[in-house]
Amino acid sequence: MKIAVLGTGGGGRAHAAKLHELGHQVTVGTRDPEATLARTEPDMMGNPPYRQWLADHPGIPLATFADAAAAAELVINGIDGHNAVRALTALADQLAGKVLVDYAVPFIYNPDTEHPWPTPWGVMPRLDPVDIDSLGEQIQRALPDVKVVKAFVTQEQDTVVSPRAVGDGDGDHTMFIAGNDADAKQAVTQLLKNYGWSDILDLGDLHAARGMEMYAHMHSAIGFALGGHFGIKVIR
Numbered sequence: 001m002k003i004a005v006l007g008t009g010g011g012g013r014a015h016a017a018k019l020h021e022l023g024h025q026v027t028v029g030t031r032d033p034e035a036t037l038a039r040t041e042p043d044m045m046g047n048p049p050y051r052q053w054l055a056d057h058p059g060i061p062l063a064t065f066a067d068a069a070a071a072a073e074l075v076i077n078g079i080d081g082h083n084a085v086r087a088l089t090a091l092a093d094q095l096a097g098k099v100l101v102d103y104a105v106p107f108i109y110n111p112d113t114e115h116p117w118p119t120p121w122g123v124m125p126r127l128d129p130v131d132i133d134s135l136g137e138q139i140q141r142a143l144p145d146v147k148v149v150k151a152f153v154t155q156e157q158d159t160v161v162s163p164r165a166v167g168d169g170d171g172d173h174t175m176f177i178a179g180n181d182a183d184a185k186q187a188v189t190q191l192l193k194n195y196g197w198s199d200i201l202d203l204g205d206l207h208a209a210r211g212m213e214m215y216a217h218m219h220s221a222i223g224f225a226l227g228g229h230f231g232i233k234v235i236r
């Protein structure tokens with residue numbers, strides 16, 4: 001399948017590499033390919049410059065967000081959460097009618113908060129929107145012709161594409177999805193199965209994106225406590 005991964009961060013790279021390995025025709029999207037390839041410093045999260053990653057992953061083209069989305073049948077959103085609605089709204093024509101898998105968290109970094117939460121990687125970002133709205137719903141409202149599915153967001157970049165890397169290799173943990181279109185969720189479920197997920201819990205329509213995004217703080221807290229990769233399992 002022709003898939004666009006919009007985003008050159010650690011998550012976007014992980015999805016692109018896995019989809020390429022699975023035999024999909026993947027294009028990564030960025031604001032300005034030349035500028036992205038010219039970078040020589042690690043990104044905000046410490047990922048090496050994109051050019052360095054690309055040298056280890058030949059055969060994955062880099063294009064503008066618009067060109068990548070236009071050529072794709074299915075699109076994955078890995079654009080920084082705070083900028084995602086604006087960036088995706090500009091792609092309304094290229095995205096129309098397509099499935100858009102959104103894994104972004106609406107983090108605002110370095111917030112000036114009354115009660116900052118110090119973490120190993122600085123003050124915990126603030127969530128906005130939160131509680132009574134979500135980024136997934138904002139994207140869906142901004143792009144009514146697009147089938148938005150919230151998924152991947154409750155896992156880290158290394159384990160989302162390799163669930164069996166957690167739990168002594170059995171990978172028996174739970175992946176959540178939500179969205180308003182049943183066929184779109186079916187397509188994403190198939191993708192997740194190809195990644196190796198077996199316990200995929202459909203949380204219903206996109207309202208559930210609120211809980212999935214708000215879980216980010218809990219996921220961080222568990223990660224700080226354990227100091228390593230983990231998954232969560234819903235015991236029915």
Ligand SMILES: NC(=O)c1ccc[n+]([C@@H]2O[C@H](COP(=O)([O-])OP(=O)(O)OC[C@H]3O[C@@H](n4cnc5c(N)ncnc54)[C@H](OP(=O)(O)O)[C@@H]3O)[C@@H](O)[C@H]2O)c1
Nearest residue numbers: 007008009011012030031078079080081083104105156157
């Ligand atoms: N990485 C993970 O493990 C993980 C797990 C779950 C959820 N998430 C969430 O998923 C989202 C993506 O995460 P990530 O780590 O893959 O990447 P990221 O570093 O959060 O975002 C990188 C992407 O955002 C784009 N971007 C940044 N500022 C922009 C702006 N002003 N306008 C348009 N685009 C802009 C960058 O464009 P350029 O390519 O042009 O630089 C780049 O493609 C985030 O919301 C993150 O919180 C990440």
